[in-house]
Structures are given as structure tokens and as C-alpha cells.
Amino acid sequence: MKFAFFCVISMLALAGCKSEYEQMVDREMAKGIRQDSIFLGMTFGMTRDEFYKHCWDMNSKGLFLNSPLNNSVEYDISKYLRHPGKAHFYPTFFEDKIYEMPVMFMYDGFAWQPSYSSDTMMVDVLKMLTSWYGEFKEFSHPDKGNIYVNINGNRQIRLYKDKINDVIKSVFTDLSIDKEKVRLALQPSLDTLKH
Template identity: 35%
Template sequence: MRFGVFIFTVFVFSILLFGCSNKSEYERKVQEGLNSEKEVNEIFLGYEFGMSREEFLESSWEMNQQQIISGGVNIVYLLEDLKSTVSLEFYPQFQNGVISKMPVSASYISWSPWNEQYNADELLKDLKVYYEEFYSTTFSQVDVPGIETTPWISIEGNREIRMYKKSVNTVQIDFIDISKAYRN
């Protein structure tokens, strides 16, 4: 009888010790994405993770000639699929010569302090719905280290899309290749 109680106690203690993880919800989601071995390189406008700097510049030049985007150091794309035009300003970060992250600053061009429907809180809601449909994904609010507000994130394979309010009129959107960010 005592031996049975001892085995049961060891079993319960083992479950508690090894079953509970110190990883945050965000770290678990990143690990699930990496473990899936699914490769999702699509960012937007034909930009992809793994694109070389030269490919990025050539693609940007072509879209600039077609007046799809404008700019150089900061590229601007006007997204017209929401209730008002959204200015998306971006320029990728490269790791080992290829795109590993695409930080995007988004704001409604109709924003002003008296136009509440165009503030960052509203834009964040609108972008969440838009990107869920566009990428056929779902977003969840998860605490992420280094970000004061709780962002909306979607992780599919190696691609993380992270969105959060940056200021009264701006939403930060980060497209991150987590295979580069968390495996190196």
C-alpha cells in the first residue's frame, strides 16, 4: 500500500514538475510555429522573406514605375481596402543579405484629433479583420516581451504578423521570419 502511495506521489510530482512550462504563451506559439516546419514567406505586394536586397530593390523600382508604391528610404503604399485610405510606410530589415523582417507603420490618412473613427484603436480593429481575411488566419492578443501594449499576433509556420498601437494615430505592423529571429 505504501509503495502504491509513493508511486502515485512521484507520478503527480513528475507531472507538476515537467508538465508545467516556464515558457510564456508567446514563446509557446513561436515554438509551435517553428516546430510545424511550415514555410510561409509571403509578406505583401510580392515581397517575401528570403528575398535578397537586390530583388527587393528591383521589385520596388518596378512597382514605383507603375505608381503602386512611392518613396525610397521609406516606401509608401496606400491601402484602399478599408473605410478610408491607409498609408503603409515600410522598409525591410535584412539578415545575411535577405529580408527577415518587414516593419510597417500604418495610419489612416483621414486621421485628425476630431476624427475618432480614424484613430489607431479603430485602425487596429480594421486591420485585424482585413488581415484575417487576406491571409486566411486568426489573430490573438498575447503579451510579447519588449512591447508595452498587448499586440495582436498570428503565427503560421515561420511567419509572424504582429500588430499593436504605436501612437494615437499609428499602428505598428511587423512581419517577422521567426526562423531567422529565434533560431539564430
């Protein structure tokens, strides 16, 4: 009896060692739900060719454009914001499939005007994403400050303010993909750096 009690207490103590965020991830992943939808018809697992074809189709409809620096896709989100603004995105591929989608949100106006600040943009983007994906939970991050997280099955959405560039960033991540495998695959080999 004492041994069983000790085991139960030990398991509770170990579970208590996980952060609230880690518990949230574990709880959602345990549901076994796959949420591959990212936004605007893009999904986790979409191949590079499928992504380019989808963007081409959306571009021909006038919905997607090349970003000004030609390094991401641009989508006008003005109808969801109090001021005209854009979302810029380009996926991270692992084994030629989308596993993560970083997104940068910014107003078209000048950031040094208070009504165009990243604080104002955060309110707008959080409201927009909440209407699309449900509630976000706020966490404190040592480097990024306040970060908002929504996890539904394997799909995690993180939203935070980039204080240096005064923009809002979001990252959609497929939590079912092994992060260590991705890190090793995307990390340049030391041999390449030596030459």
C-alpha cells in the same frame, strides 16, 4: 514507477512555465512549415537587390511610391479601410536578406478627428490582415498594450498601436532566424562609437 510519474509531472511543470505566446511559437515552429510570403510579392530571404528591383517594378505599375520622407515604401491601402490610408514599410536585412518587415499604417486624414484615430485604424487593419493571413490572437504587452499576433510556421506577424505617434504598426518576422545573431550583427560595435 514513481520515478516515471515524477518525470512526467516535471515535464508538464516545465512546459507550464512557458507563456502562452512562447507555447504558440514552439507549436508553430515544430510544424516545420515555411511561410516566406510577406505581402505584395515580397518574401523572407529576398536579397536587397531583389527587393529594390521588385519595388522598382511595382513603382512602374503605379502601386508603390516613395514615402514623403523618402525613407520607406508607400502603398495605398484605401480599398481595405473605411477612410483613405497608406502602409509604409522598409525591411530589415540580415546577411543581405529580408528577415523582418516593419510596417506603419495610417489614415490620410487628421488623427485628432475621432473617425481617423488609431483605434479606428486598428479595427480596419486587423480586419484586413485577418482576411489575408487568418486569425490573430490578442496578448497584453507591458509597453505596447494590446498586441495581436499571428504565427504560421516561421512567419510571425505582430500588430499593435503606437500610442505616441497615434499610428498602427505591424512587424513581420522570420522566426527561423536566430535573434541573437541578428542582434549582434545589427548592433553597432563599441569600437565604432568610440571614434
